[in-house]
Amino acid sequence: MTDFLQLFFSGLATGGIYALAALGFTLLWQASGTINFAQGEFVMLPAFMMLAFLTMGLPLWAGFIITCAVAVVVLGWGFKRGIADPLLRFGMMPIVVATIGLAIAMRNGVRAGYSAEAHSFPSLFADKLFNIAGVTITLADVGTLVAALILVVGTQAFLAKTVTGRAMQAVAQNTDSATVLGINVPRMIFYTFAINALLACAAALLVTPAYLAKFDMGEPLGMKAFFAAIIGGFNNSRGALLGGLIVGVCENLASAYISPAYKDAVALVIFMLVILFKPQGLLGKAVERKV
Amino acid sequence: MNRTILFGILGLALLLAVPPFLKNYGIYLISYWLVFVIATMGLNLTVGYAGQKSLGHAAFFGLGAYTVAILAKAGISFWLGLPLAAVGCFIIGLGLGFPALRVQTIYLAFATLGFNTAVWLVMRNEEWLTGGTFGMDISAYGRPGLFGLSLEKNLAYYYFVLGATVVLSGLLWALLRSPWGKAFTALRDNPIRAESLGISVQSYTLLAFAIGAAYAGIAGALFAHLVQFIEPAPFAVGTSIMMYLMVVVGGTGYFFGPVLGAAVGVLLPEWLRFAQAWYLFVFGSLVVVLMLWLPDGLLSIPDRLKARRQAREASAARANAARAVGVQS
Numbered sequence: 001m002t003d004f005l006q007l008f009f010s011g012l013a014t015g016g017i018y019a020l021a022a023l024g025f026t027l028l029w030q031a032s033g034t035i036n037f038a039q040g041e042f043v044m045l046p047a048f049m050m051l052a053f054l055t056m057g058l059p060l061w062a063g064f065i066i067t068c069a070v071a072v073v074v075l076g077w078g079f080k081r082g083i084a085d086p087l088l089r090f091g092m093m094p095i096v097v098a099t100i101g102l103a104i105a106m107r108n109g110v111r112a113g114y115s116a117e118a119h120s121f122p123s124l125f126a127d128k129l130f131n132i133a134g135v136t137i138t139l140a141d142v143g144t145l146v147a148a149l150i151l152v153v154g155t156q157a158f159l160a161k162t163v164t165g166r167a168m169q170a171v172a173q174n175t176d177s178a179t180v181l182g183i184n185v186p187r188m189i190f191y192t193f194a195i196n197a198l199l200a201c202a203a204a205l206l207v208t209p210a211y212l213a214k215f216d217m218g219e220p221l222g223m224k225a226f227f228a229a230i231i232g233g234f235n236n237s238r239g240a241l242l243g244g245l246i247v248g249v250c251e252n253l254a255s256a257y258i259s260p261a262y263k264d265a266v267a268l269v270i271f272m273l274v275i276l277f278k279p280q281g282l283l284g285k286a287v288e289r290k291v
Numbered sequence: 292m293n294r295t296i297l298f299g300i301l302g303l304a305l306l307l308a309v310p311p312f313l314k315n316y317g318i319y320l321i322s323y324w325l326v327f328v329i330a331t332m333g334l335n336l337t338v339g340y341a342g343q344k345s346l347g348h349a350a351f352f353g354l355g356a357y358t359v360a361i362l363a364k365a366g367i368s369f370w371l372g373l374p375l376a377a378v379g380c381f382i383i384g385l386g387l388g389f390p391a392l393r394v395q396t397i398y399l400a401f402a403t404l405g406f407n408t409a410v411w412l413v414m415r416n417e418e419w420l421t422g423g424t425f426g427m428d429i430s431a432y433g434r435p436g437l438f439g440l441s442l443e444k445n446l447a448y449y450y451f452v453l454g455a456t457v458v459l460s461g462l463l464w465a466l467l468r469s470p471w472g473k474a475f476t477a478l479r480d481n482p483i484r485a486e487s488l489g490i491s492v493q494s495y496t497l498l499a500f501a502i503g504a505a506y507a508g509i510a511g512a513l514f515a516h517l518v519q520f521i522e523p524a525p526f527a528v529g530t531s532i533m534m535y536l537m538v539v540v541g542g543t544g545y546f547f548g549p550v551l552g553a554a555v556g557v558l559l560p561e562w563l564r565f566a567q568a569w570y571l572f573v574f575g576s577l578v579v580v581l582m583l584w585l586p587d588g589l590l591s592i593p594d595r596l597k598a599r600r601q602a603r604e605a606s607a608a609r610a611n612a613a614r615a616v617g618v619q620s
Contacts, residue, residue: 102579
């Protein structure tokens, strides 16, 4: 039983990180219809940026803040103006292909330009272990989960309670009405991209200590973020959290009780089950299509 | 229409006449390219004509290859393995597409992505069946024979693959000219309106996806005897994405798009070999630039030039007409 709880908690921590990536992905999709296949690489790039700042001698917190700023400009504004804006009017396929190409470029750019090896990354949390009722949990697990929860709930609160957040929601739900109401739609969409960039930076800070920084760390992360977003219900921010946690926990349990070799297939299996029985996701609302 | 047939015949003539003058590696490269043309033709049906987003095509490619290889090891002839691979991939395509297409079309992209990873994991882990990462060497079983002719030599096998490509292209051409083909195009352009006309969106998208999968299976079967050493690496998600990019770069929905796209995808690594580590970065960046500049792929260039010429002629005609009436333009 203690094994199970241990796996459960460490799965929650990993799931929290998936939730962050899934949330950013969901927000982008809702607000602007951008399916970002480079979401995993959006986490990988800030990780390497922070690594670069560390090797230059900056403390971690300073590197993180600068990386956040750079990410908002490059992965937020640059991505929006350079790729999303010109391509969105052509439908979904060009943006899918462009983000796929972007993911390949980012991955191999880092691989060729920086390093093809895995690098270690300092953890935010000290190496402490808690022992609660016989279950050993690391401080990193708890800290990651708490940080992810704070960020997701915080983003949700921002979207629901502030005027800007509600304007962003309005743009996501009905862009034309939002324009008529005087909301600056392009700026709201930019904020969405910026929030996605910031969430990706946070995810990078939390996930890299455990999984090491490598040019291909974004691939599995991105894929699980997509699945987590849909499992939870992509039109609901809380859904991203739930989806992420479910994927994280089930992965951990499956790799221990079934087989570690098929760990990456677990998210797919859950995804297929969810779309068979509850296509709008676990927390999603059924969406009607306008004709 | 006439020009397309002319190009097709010219291309075929070249493909028939040139290879005997090429070295072994050249023949291998063209055969490799043709195998990918078959696979991407199927993908073009799914992506270009039916408008679906399939990112797991290499999984069916691999399933076809491994089917033929495993059957060869069990002593079963290629001529039984080939249809088995095609039908098997068709059925699996139906099974995979059915839940995903009930929802949104983009869900198929994720489902196929995950499916590819899962299949690749099985190929890698189940050593008793597939040889795992050590792969399967089927050169000992030899290439299949056709009506008593041996296909053992590279040139002979190349002509066989060329023949298969022509036959499959012909089948696809016929399919696209048929009412089914019109239904597929209707789906791509406006699925809801197509449904209102009585076309069952789900059935046709599923059919397009399954046929695409079957084509990939056939391509995989041919690939198995071309390379004669099957291992999981060429069937991973990276290859699926390359195939998808091949279709898009060539031009989705254009019949010869895959021919051009597969050529780009197969030859570009050869040309960019000097760049080594940076080759994929250049490729990825090129794809982004191509999407920004030519979202409809390379084969859309003639259409764009024609559209621009027509627009210019139309505005010139308008200016003339305005002048004739005496209105200041």
